[in-house]
Amino acid sequence: MALLDQSGGRDDDVLTADDPLYEELYDVRREAEAMGNFIDRDVTAEIHALRAQAPVHKGKLREILGLPMSYERHAAAAGRQHYTVLSYEACEAALRNPGVFSNLVQKDPRVPEEKSTGLLELDPPRHRAYRRTIQPKFVMPEALSWWRARTIDGIIERLIERLSERPAADLNIEYCARIPVYTITTAIGLHGNDALRFRHAYLNSTSASRSVTPEERMRNFKLVETLLLDLVAARRARPEDDLISFLLDKELNLPGHKPRLLTDAEIMTHAKLVMVAGGGTSWRQMGITLFALLNNPGQLEEVKADRVLMDAAIEESLRWEPTAPYHYRLVMEDTDFHGQRIAQGCVLELGLGPANRDPARWHDPDAYDIHRPKLTNMAFGLGTHRCLGMNVAKVEMSRGINALLDAFPAMRLDPDAPAPFMTGGLEQRGPSALPVLLR
DSSP states (O other), X not given: OOOSOOSOOOHHHHHTSOOTHHHHHSOHHHHHHHHTOBOOSOOHHHHHHHXXXXXXXXXXXXXXXXXXXXXXXXXXXXXXXXXEEOSHHHHHHHHTOTTTEEGGGXXXXXXXXXXXXXXXXXXXXXXXXXXXXXGGGGSHHHIIIIIIIIIIHHHHHHHHHHHTXXXXXXXXXXXXXXXXXXXXHHHHTOOTTHHHHHHHHHHTTSTTOOSSOHHHHHHHHHHHHHXXXXXXXXXXXXXXXXXXXHHTTOEEOOTTSOOEEOOHHHHHHHHHHHHHHHHHHHHHHHHHHHHHHHTOHHHHHHHHHOGGGHHHHHHHXXXXXXXXXXXXXXXXXXXXXXXXXXXXXXXXXXXXXXXXTOTTTSSSXXXXXXXXXXXXXXXXXXXXXXXXXXXXXXXHHHXXXXXXXXXXXXXXXXXXXXXXXXXXXXXXXXXXXXXXXXX
């Protein structure tokens, strides 16, 4: 597979092309099946019943629910006793105490802790030091200015123009999948086919992928690293207006060390995280928001009439069905936690999705309601690891959905197409499709 596009083709040609990789990479069920964590039933009622019994349960949620047990999200969690956390109060307590409930569970066990540089696998103070080098590019003022001007608005404009030529579309593949992956690709400094090729290679380079051989996995891993390290080297020679160039002169202040610039490998790690997280979760969450509005036409009409309600529609979709509803933590010391005595070395499965439907916090939590009182939800996490890219994701969703409503005010679900439904694994959710009539 050629990962870099050396053809000099225009990015907008690739953005609007019918590439078969969209079908492969942006099908929520297929993604879950490739990872081995697909579930074929709605477990919402079962989770409500478990939470009513206790906020924390001993065991993996899959085990408790009688789901297939072959999936292991993090290698460091294998063989450890798990506890499942389902209430908002208990999830918040764990997320706000990284000293006891650590992100080290996400670290590759083969890598020494002092060598880890990825934000998702670090705890304070190392996490804080690395995050400060990239955080300034993801604050809301930057999302509303640099990200919109550099990436988001132009991508949306080209996609709306493409859709205007047809009476119907599957918004999941033809719209939601394309905005985030090309937003992030352009921001990083990649061009052309690199967006889909990178995502394909990365998804087939991790231990979670079961659709490739170990040899293919290693080959994809090397392709990803080569692509990004070559890009860093190119920007050191000639900086441009992109995220890689932004990171070149960022100073890292690790405790106990002299300040220094980020290494090529550290910049690559930042870029890899942004590419994969930004090109994946935002796609599914935009689809979830559209799914919720299209299935609640009264609320959709309200949003059309008053765009101030768009932010509420997005926040409610984040509460109602977060696309990444479970996160994991390693217990660093013996602790009493919401009725359970949990030993050091155990793993917490934090049900952020179940926490977002906790009836102790929200009335009628299974309903999608844009007029709910404004309360913080956990879709983007809380505390130390609150999602780095949440502001960019919110701007993508707001700009993207508003543009659809402006261009296609009569847009509605296609009554002749199979009705879309929520699907995926416990750990990732999204709509099966979004078939709409545009006129």
